[in-house]
Amino acid sequence: MEEKKRKLIMDVDTGSDDAVAVLLAILSGKFDILGITVSWGNSDVETCVNNTLQVVDLLGADIPVYQGCPGPMVREMTVGRVMNNPKNKTSETKDGKTVKMHPNTLPIPPATSKKQKEHAVTFIVETIKNSPEKVTIIPTAPMTNIGMALRMDPTIATNIEEIVLMGGAVGMGNASPVAEANFFHDPEAAKIIFDSGAKVRVVPLNATHSAGLLKEDAERLMSLGTEAGKLAAELVMMRTEASAFMGWRTDQGEPIHDALAVAWALDPSVIMESRMEKCDIDINGGICDGQMVVDHRRGYEFTPNACVAYKGDRVRFMEILCEHLAKGPKVG
Ligand code: BDR
Ligand code: CA
Numbered sequence: 001m002e003e004k005k006r007k008l009i010m011d012v013d014t015g016s017d018d019a020v021a022v023l024l025a026i027l028s029g030k031f032d033i034l035g036i037t038v039s040w041g042n043s044d045v046e047t048c049v050n051n052t053l054q055v056v057d058l059l060g061a062d063i064p065v066y067q068g069c070p071g072p073m074v075r076e077m078t079v080g081r082v083m084n085n086p087k088n089k090t091s092e093t094k095d096g097k098t099v100k101m102h103p104n105t106l107p108i109p110p111a112t113s114k115k116q117k118e119h120a121v122t123f124i125v126e127t128i129k130n131s132p133e134k135v136t137i138i139p140t141a142p143m144t145n146i147g148m149a150l151r152m153d154p155t156i157a158t159n160i161e162e163i164v165l166m167g168g169a170v171g172m173g174n175a176s177p178v179a180e181a182n183f184f185h186d187p188e189a190a191k192i193i194f195d196s197g198a199k200v201r202v203v204p205l206n207a208t209h210s211a212g213l214l215k216e217d218a219e220r221l222m223s224l225g226t227e228a229g230k231l232a233a234e235l236v237m238m239r240t241e242a243s244a245f246m247g248w249r250t251d252q253g254e255p256i257h258d259a260l261a262v263a264w265a266l267d268p269s270v271i272m273e274s275r276m277e278k279c280d281i282d283i284n285g286g287i288c289d290g291q292m293v294v295d296h297r298r299g300y301e302f303t304p305n306a307c308v309a310y311k312g313d314r315v316r317f318m319e320i321l322c323e324h325l326a327k328g329p330k331v332g
Contacts, residue, residue, distance in 0.1 A: 005032040006136050006161065006265075009124060011068070012258070013041030013141035014051040015102050016235040020321075021140050021166075021258035022055045023228045026063065027324040028266055031136075034127050037066045037120035039141035041185060042090070042102040045070045048141075053111035058227050059328050065113075068120030068145035072186035081285035092246045099245040100238075107234055108227070124149040125156060134161035138265055139193075140258035142182050143167065147189025150196050162199040166261040168279070168292030169205035170308070176290065180205050183281060184290035191281040200306040202279065203261040204292065207271060211260055211312025212253025215240065220318065221325060228325040232259075253314065260312055263320045270320060273311035276304035 008031040012018040025031055036056070038049045049067045056063050076082060091100040116123070124145060128135050137160060139146050150157060167182035167190060175184035183190040193200060213236050222233035240254040263270045278295040282288045295302060 003030070005030060007031075007131060007133050008033050009035055009037060009127065009135060009137050011037045011039060011120075011137065011139040011141055011145050012052055013039045013043070013048045014055060015042035015048060015141070015258070016239055017256045017258040018042070018140050019051065019055050019106055019235055020232045020256050021138070021262045022052065023059070023232060024259050024262045024266075024321060024324055025138065026056070026059050026061050027228055027327045030266055033063050034135065035064045035066055035116075035123055037068050037124060037145050039068045039120075039145050040070050041141040041182070043104065047104060049115050050111055051106050053113050053115065054106045054108055055231075057111050057113050058108050058231065064116045066116045066118060066120035066123045069148060072142060072144055073147055073188050075186055075188065078285050081289065089246060091242070094245070099242045101242045103238065106231065108231055120145050121148045121152065125153050128156040128159050129153065131159060134159055136161040136265065137163045138165070138261055139163065140166040140182070140261055142185035143189035143193055144186045147186065147192040150192050154196065157196040157198040160198040162201060163193060164201045164203070164261050164265040165193070166203045166208070166258045168202055170292065170294050170310070172205050172209075173291070174205060176287070178288050179290035180292070183292055187281050187283045187290040190290070190292070191283055194279050194281065194305055201264065202292075202306050202308045203257070203264055204308060205255070205257070207309035207312045208255035208257040208260050209252055211270070211314040211317045212255045213314065213318070214253045217253070217318050220322060224322060224326045225331055226326055227329045227331055228327070230331050232321065232325055259321065260317060263317055264309060267316070267320055270313055270316045271309040271311065272313045274307050274309045277306055277308045278302045278304050279306045279308065
């Protein structure tokens with residue numbers, strides 16, 4: 001008997017690693033993808049929509065794409081708040097050469113399909129509210145669209161199977177010394193998710209950096225001979241070169257953050273270490289703005305609200321990627 005597919009909404013800001021996440025979710029065949037909603041984040045929301053359509057079209061998939069919010073819920077309303085930390089660096093120019101973590105257009109044919117007319121947030125609310133089965137959400141962008149949906153109708157939390165999100169960091173950061181970009185860009189939205197009562201699994205930087213992909217992994221993806229493998233390989237190499245150019249640590253390989261969240265939703269064995277934790281978000285606008293605060297104290301009265309992944313398994317991650325990205329249109 002055919003395995004039942006889980007109802008899924010992805011929320012992305014495609015984006016190099018989001019593109020790999022979308023490829024993996026679609027090609028896995030394990031999800032009934034009700035829609036892909038798009039947030040601002042790696043670029044403006046229109047660019048992220050266009051990139052998402054490119055990936056969906058590459059696979060010839062019939063999945064509706066919805067444009068969401070163009071900026072954070074309230075973050076920019078606090079005077080001085082956005083000045084507290086230097087802007088997240090995702091591109092650099094040296095000696096006339098510019099490299100980017102997230103290209104403006106993906107290196108695949110232009111999109112031919114069109115975004116839906118409905119706004120992403122109303123799609124999320126109506127779809128979850130009316131779904132006869134619980135819906136899983138995989139957010140891999142600033143949490144604005146999901147936070148807004150939960151704000152519009154908090155009761156949808158009861159019909160969410162789980163939220164498996166990429167965001168946060170414990171004892172590290174990328175958008176600031178202590179905050180990860182998806183949470184940093186919309187801290188209030190992330191807090192709303194943790195306070196929603198929905199089941200939440202978190203893939204923070206700790207997990208994604210411990211399962212970074214190597215040059216040889218990119219070569220293996222390329223050798224799959226599929227459009228999906230080729231695009232993933234090119235994006236891994238593009239990110240690897242950008243990290244090296246910007247002087248970032250590269251000894252653990254290149255994190256493909258968002259795809260690890262999809263891999264964990266598909267297969268628990270890709271995460272080697274995880275714990276139930278009590279998570280909160282600093283929304284106070286100071287130097288820790290957007291930090292995921294995990295209460296590690298024991299012997300205190302608190303109820304854990306999320307399962308946090310601390311360590312990923314690169315070898316297993318590659319096995320999952322290779323199994324699924326070997327499907328779909330062949331190159332040439
Ligand atoms: C996250 O931020 C974005 O730049 C990536 O796509 C990923 O979702 C990593 O911090
Ligand atoms: Ca992303």
